[in-house]
Structures are given as structure tokens and as C-alpha cells.
Amino acid sequence: QKEVEQNSGPLSVPEGAIASLNCTYSDRGSQSFFWYRQYSGKSPELIMFIYSNGDKEDGRFTAQLNKASQYVSLLIRDSQPSDSATYLCAVRGSNYKLTFGKGTLLTVNP
Amino acid sequence: NAGVTQTPKFQVLKTGQSMTLQCAQDMNHNSMYWYRQDPGMGLRLIYYSASEGTTDKGEVPNGYNVSRLNKREFSLRLESAAPSQTSVYFCASSEAGGQPSGANVLTFGAGSRLTVL
Numbered sequence: 001q002k003e004v005e006q007n008s009g010p011l012s013v014p015e016g017a018i019a020s021l022n023c024t025y026s027d028r029g030s031q032s033f034f035w036y037r038q039y040s041g042k043s044p045e046l047i048m049f050i051y052s053n054g055d056k057e058d059g060r061f062t063a064q065l066n067k068a069s070q071y072v073s074l075l076i077r078d079s080q081p082s083d084s085a086t087y088l089c090a091v092r093g094s095n096y097k098l099t100f101g102k103g104t105l106l107t108v109n110p
Numbered sequence: 111n112a113g114v115t116q117t118p119k120f121q122v123l124k125t126g127q128s129m130t131l132q133c134a135q136d137m138n139h140n141s142m143y144w145y146r147q148d149p150g151m152g153l154r155l156i157y158y159s160a161s162e163g164t165t166d167k168g169e170v171p172n173g174y175n176v177s178r179l180n181k182r183e184f185s186l187r188l189e190s191a192a193p194s195q196t197s198v199y200f201c202a203s204s205e206a207g208g209q210p211s212g213a214n215v216l217t218f219g220a221g222s223r224l225t226v227l
Contacts (some may be wrong), residue, residue: 008150033212043200043218044153045134088153092214097168102152 003027004091006101014109019076021087021104026070029094031071035064036088038103044088047074079108112136113205116201116219118222123226124193131186131222133201141204142184143168143216144176146197153200159184 003026013019017021029054032051050056050063050072062075071092076083089101114135115153123129127157135142142160145168159178173195174186184203188195 034215036216043221045218046215049215071157090216091151095157097171098156098214099155100145100153100217102150 004089004101006087006089006104008102009105011104012107013079015079015081016098017079017108019079019106019108020084021076021089021106023072023074023089023091023101025089025091025093025099026068026079027091027093027099028067028070030067030091031094032072032092033063033100034090034092035061035063035072035074036090036100038088040085047087050074054092057110062086076106079106081108081110084108111178114201114203114217114219116199120223121225123188123224125192125226126209127191128189129224130188131199131201132191133185133219134183135201135203135217136182137203137205137217138181139203139205139217140181141182141206142178143202143204144174144184144186145200145202145220146170146195147221148197156186156199164193183193187225191224193226196224196226209220 034049035047038044048063056063060077064073086103088103117132137143144156157176164180199222201219
């Protein structure tokens with residue numbers, strides 16, 4: 001069973017702080033890694049994807065991938081109340097299927 | 111841009127009834143997927159279609175059937191609904207389902223909330 005693990009949270013940070021969301025995966029042959037954001041009652045929407053070791057930055061968001069440690073993270077700088085949502089880590093494994101973690105609920109307090 | 115359109119948005123069924131969830135995408139994507147989302151369980155893949163004419167089971171296929179009607183449309187059928195199938199169902203599509211790239215990115219529909227009594 002290919003697994004993707006995330007802390008369920010809730011993760012609570014003050015406005016302006018850095019939020020750090022973490023994800024580990026079990027399939028060492030995994031190839032692509034995605035972060036989706038899901039507001040309550042809405043569908044998931046892509047924030048970023050990464051498939052090479054290292055960091056990838058897009059505005060206030062940075063994805064970090066470490067394949068040796070089977071670990072991917074998402075950093076949100078200058079967190080805003082509008083960032084409050086559930087963040088889903090998704091991993092495309094060696095069988096090409098996409099597996100989602102259960103998500104981390106982030107709350108940004110004004 | 112419509113993107114991925116699912117119908118219906120809400121449905122209430124009685125145990126044993128059947129229904130079909132419809133999904134259509136207008137992005138010329140090759141791959142289409144059906145997920146269900148339950149509290150505490152995350153998104154779980156029911157079935158997917160890597161390309162027109164092919165379908166494959168995901169993590170939780172029991173009690174469901176699918177049809178890839180054409181490149182645009184991918185339907186999910188519940189033949190005999192059970193209370194355990196009460197969930198929010200999401201259809202999604204991607205340009206490709208193979209090699210790692212941005213083409214793997216999923217675009218989701220708005221979701222269909224199904225309640226089975």
C-alpha cells in the first residue's frame with residue numbers, strides 16, 4: 001500500500017508568520033509531488049508541483065523536496081487569513097497513480 | 111472556461127437505488143479520475159481513465175462502475191447504493207497520467223454531494 005502521511009492539524013499560526021506543512025511518503029519510486037489547497041466546501045486547487053530535489057518558489061509559497069528522506073514540505077511566508085484552508089499533499093508513485101494525504105488544516109489568525 | 115463540470119451537485123438516494131454521476135471536461139485532457147472524499151479519510155481514488163477507451167481501478171472501486179464515453183466524458187455509476195457510499199465525489203482531469211511533469215496536474219470539478227439513506 002502506497003502511503004502519504006500528513007499531520008492532520010489544525011496548525012494555527014499568526015498573520016504574517018511562516019506556516020510549515022509537511023508530508024512523507026512511502027513509495028521510494030515516487031516521481032511527482034503536488035500541493036493542493038482546499039477551502040471548506042470547495043474543490044482542491046493546485047498550489048505547486050515539484051519533481052526535482054531542492055526548493056521551488058512561487059510567490060509566498062516554497063515547496064521543498066528531499067527524495068532521500070522521502071519528504072516534501074510547503075512553506076507559506078507572510079501567512080494571511082485567506083490562506084486558512086486544508087492543504088493536501090499528493091504523490092504520483094511508481095505505478096503512476098496519484099495518492100493524496102489526508103490533509104492538514106491551517107488556520108491563520110489575524 | 112468551464113473546466114470540469116459535474117452533475118448533479120447534490121443527490122439523496124435510498125439504499126438500493128442506482129444513479130450515475132456525470133463528468134465532462136472541455137480542456138482536451140487525456141486522463142480523467144473519480145475520487146471520493148470523506149471526513150478523516152482524505153481523497154481516495156475510485157477509478158481512473160488514463161486515456162479514451164481505458165479504465166482502471168483505484169483504491170476503493172467496490173460498488174462502482176465507470177464509463178469513459180468519449181474523450182470529454184467520464185461517468186461514475188452506483189448500481190445499488192449503500193449508506194457507506196455517502197460522500198462527496200470529485201471528478202478530475204489531467205493532460206497526461208504518465209511521466210512526471212506539469213501535465214500530471216489535476217483540475218477538479220466542483221464536487222457532487224451524495225447522501226444514501
